Amino acid sequence: MSAGLEAMSSEALARRIAAVALDKKAADLVVLDMRDVVSYTDFLVIATGNTERQTKAIQEGIHQELKHPDGGQKRVPGRVEGAAEARWILMDYLDVVVHVFTPAARDYYRLETLWGEVPELEVEQTA
Helix, strand or coil: CCCCHHHCCHHHHHHHHHHHHHHCCCEEEEEEECCCCCCCCCEEEEEECCCHHHHHHHHHHHHHHHHCCCCCCCCCCCEEECCCCCCEEEEECCCEEEEEECHHHHHHHCHHHHHCCCCECCCCCCC
C-alpha cells in the first residue's frame, strides 16, 4: 500500500477493512454509506463469521492490518466491544464502525435493516 492510512479517506478505509475481512473469510459482507444519515461515522462495515473463533480472527485480522500497515501510519480503534464473547464484535475507527457477527447474532439484531434504504458501497466479494 503506497498511501499512508492517515491520509486514507473514510471510503478507502472502509474498503481496506472490507478487504481484510473478506481475506479472513467473512461472509455476507455489507458496507453501508452513512455519510448522509448520521454524524458519528461515515461507513458501517457489517460481516459474519461462522463461529466465535472466526469472528475473533476477522477482528484480529483487521486490527493487525491497520495497526501494522505496509508503508502507512498505524490506526487503532477508539474502542472495541464484544471481543471476549465474540458473538458481536464492534470496532470503532470513528469514520468507519465495524460489526462482526456470528450468524445467530446477525440474524437476531438485523443491523442492516435498521437503516432502511441507506446506500451500500460496492465491494469486491471473492468466492
